[in-house]
Amino acid sequence: xxxxxxxxxxxxxxxxxxxxxxxxxxxxxxxxxxxxxxxxxxxxxxxxxxxxxxxxxxxxxxxxxxxxxxxxxxxxxxxxxxxxxxxxxx
Amino acid sequence: xxxxxxxxxxxxxxxxxxxxxxxxxxxxxxxxxxxxxxxxxxxxxxxxxxxxxxxxxxxxxxxxxxxxxxxxxxxxxxxxxxxxxxxxxx
Numbered sequence: 001x002x003x004x005x006x007x008x009x010x011x012x013x014x015x016x017x018x019x020x021x022x023x024x025x026x027x028x029x030x031x032x033x034x035x036x037x038x039x040x041x042x043x044x045x046x047x048x049x050x051x052x053x054x055x056x057x058x059x060x061x062x063x064x065x066x067x068x069x070x071x072x073x074x075x076x077x078x079x080x081x082x083x084x085x086x087x088x089x090x
Numbered sequence: 091x092x093x094x095x096x097x098x099x100x101x102x103x104x105x106x107x108x109x110x111x112x113x114x115x116x117x118x119x120x121x122x123x124x125x126x127x128x129x130x131x132x133x134x135x136x137x138x139x140x141x142x143x144x145x146x147x148x149x150x151x152x153x154x155x156x157x158x159x160x161x162x163x164x165x166x167x168x169x170x171x172x173x174x175x176x177x178x179x180x
Contacts, residue, residue, distance in 0.1 A: 007142045013135025020127035033123035037110035045103025052097045 011060070015067040022071035031079040032086070039076035046072055101150070105157040112161035121169040122176070129166035136162055 025031055046069045053062030115121055136159045143152030 003142065003145045006138060006145065010135050010138035010142050013131050013138060015135075017128050017131035017135060020131070021125040024123070024125045024128075028123065030123045033114070033118065033120045035111040035114045038107050038114075041103050041107035041110070045100050045105075045107060048096060048100035048103060052093065052100050055093050055096070 011064045015064040018068055018071035018075065022074045025075050025078050029078075029082065031075075031082045034075065034079045036076070036079055036083065039072060039079060043069070043072050043076050101154045105154040108158055108161035108165065112164045115165050115168050119168075119172065121165075121172045124165065124169045126166070126169055126173065129162060129169060133159070133162050133166050
């Protein structure tokens, strides 16, 4: 297996990894065990990677981070939303 | 701000993002809202990035992924452990 192919496979695994979590959050509407600081850091980090990909004009950095950004933002928004709803009910 | 510095900051954000989730899981011992497929994909992906970093001898790829690997493995192991314990109780 070529080294580049290994990098591509690694990128696919890490980029797609947030999709099952976003699906679970949408389906169950439960997020109390999910860390809000994690998704704040992650969303900002991935957004910076997208800017970085644009600046260095690297399509691989750009695409993998756009794939990561979408589920990450969904998880962050829903986790904050359900957290606020739970606090308001108390 | 230089483009390289932007990449370094992005890397720090995404690499460290799993640390608050690992801390929350260790502290609360609750993982029912966490997606096991996410952490399977992520752990394998980050492990492949470490191998990739070793093969291309890139210290940045290697270090950032080792920082990500440790909390990711902790989250995966504890999520699977508590999931099995919950199933056995039912």
